[in-house]
Amino acid sequence: MNGSLNIKENFKLLEYNTFGIDAVAARYVQLDTLADYAALVRSGLLLRHPFFVLGGGSNVVLPDRYEGTVVHPANKGIRLIDRQNGVCLVEAEAGEVWARFVDHCISNGWHGLENLAGIPGTVGAAPVQNVGAYGKEAKDVVERTHIVDIESGEERWVAAAECRFGYRRSRFKDDWRNRFLIDRVVFRLADTFVPDLGYKALATALADKGLQQPTARQLADTVTAVRDSKLPNPKVTGSAGSFFKNPIVCGADYERIKAACPDVVAYATADGGYKLAAGWLIERCGWKGRSLGPVGVYDKQALVLVNRGGCKGSDVRRLADTIIADVEARFGVKLECEAIFV
Numbered sequence: 001m002n003g004s005l006n007i008k009e010n011f012k013l014l015e016y017n018t019f020g021i022d023a024v025a026a027r028y029v030q031l032d033t034l035a036d037y038a039a040l041v042r043s044g045l046l047l048r049h050p051f052f053v054l055g056g057g058s059n060v061v062l063p064d065r066y067e068g069t070v071v072h073p074a075n076k077g078i079r080l081i082d083r084q085n086g087v088c089l090v091e092a093e094a095g096e097v098w099a100r101f102v103d104h105c106i107s108n109g110w111h112g113l114e115n116l117a118g119i120p121g122t123v124g125a126a127p128v129q130n131v132g133a134y135g136k137e138a139k140d141v142v143e144r145t146h147i148v149d150i151e152s153g154e155e156r157w158v159a160a161a162e163c164r165f166g167y168r169r170s171r172f173k174d175d176w177r178n179r180f181l182i183d184r185v186v187f188r189l190a191d192t193f194v195p196d197l198g199y200k201a202l203a204t205a206l207a208d209k210g211l212q213q214p215t216a217r218q219l220a221d222t223v224t225a226v227r228d229s230k231l232p233n234p235k236v237t238g239s240a241g242s243f244f245k246n247p248i249v250c251g252a253d254y255e256r257i258k259a260a261c262p263d264v265v266a267y268a269t270a271d272g273g274y275k276l277a278a279g280w281l282i283e284r285c286g287w288k289g290r291s292l293g294p295v296g297v298y299d300k301q302a303l304v305l306v307n308r309g310g311c312k313g314s315d316v317r318r319l320a321d322t323i324i325a326d327v328e329a330r331f332g333v334k335l336e337c338e339a340i341f342v
């Protein structure tokens with residue numbers, strides 16, 4: 001029994017992925033309310049066919065045809081559920097557009113999300129890959145995540161500490177992959193604004209505007225402007241944002257690369273390793289602005305692969321593999337994709 005579930009067949013996903021891949025899903029279910037999650041689990045559909053959850057489609061590469069079920073959270077709602085001792089707990093439903101959620105929080109004086117302004121995607125995806133930008137990550141603000149077990153239908157909250165958040169990863173991408181649906185998230189925000197200006201490019205952009213002590217809105221607007229200067233506008237050029245993760249290498253590897261290329265861009269990590277700027281590695285391999293078939297490397301940020309027109313998932317795979325091989329041959333470092341191939 002599917003209750004009121006709205007299941008569509010042979011559903012076109014062109015408008016549902018920022019890469020702009022003209023894919024078709026065998027089945028598509030949109031979840032408009034919290035009750036739809038339980039109804040979908042009860043229907044057993046998720047146990048009968050493979051499925052994947054498609055939020056804003058901003059971090060995926062789709063095949064021409066997906067033979068399983070695409071689950072699209074579209075439930076909306078933002079509620080202040082508690083406010084005391086300077087802490088605001090704000091619950092947002094999974095289908096809220098992330099950038100609009102950030103904007104809404106700033107307008108209401110709930111702070112802590114300003115550095116994450118303008119990130120494409122949805123609220124439900126934020127804990128899955130621990131989205132991050134300009135010195136902040138979802139893990140800094142996620143208090144708890146509400147999940148529905150796709151086998152038992154059990155619903156419960158998981159605390160942030162259970163999620164093993166790491167750089168662009170969490171258990172939702174790892175051992176919890178496809179075991180739960182996320183229907184809402186509670187964020188721990190603050191009612192006073194303290195700007196986080198630790199990211200150098202951000203502090204520089206603010207200083208250039210004479211904004212040493214920005215308001216929350218000015219900080220978010222500056223973050224959005226810096227993003228827009230580096231990343232393609234998905235409405236104009238298809239992409240999945242950063243396509244690769246910045247690789248983390250040991251001290252010896254960093255010293256080896258630095259000896260050969262003293263200008264390598266790297267940041268020391270807390271455990272003694274080094275995070276290398278993958279954009280720099282790719283640019284050094286000569287890929288910035290180049291294309292392979294209908295997929296290219298963005299000319300303002302080499303970490304971003306772009307759709308030059310009509311590309312397929314297999315075209316993206318070919319370019320990604322070629323870049324990974326070139327970076328490995330030149331630097332002995334194996335890049336990992338941040339974007340997910342479905």
Ligand code: EPU
Binds near residue numbers: 132134231278301338
């Ligand atoms: N760089 C180059 N050439 C390039 C690109 C970058 O030399 O073509 C070097 C520059 O020195 C630059 C440095 O790399 O200063 C870092 O570049 P940037 O500030 O653009 O950040 P990133 O490390 O390339 C990461 C995130 C972005 C996030 C920015 C800002 C990952 C995979 N990407 O990019 O996240 O917006 O930092 O915090 O960690 C995303 O995940 O989709 C995303 C856009």
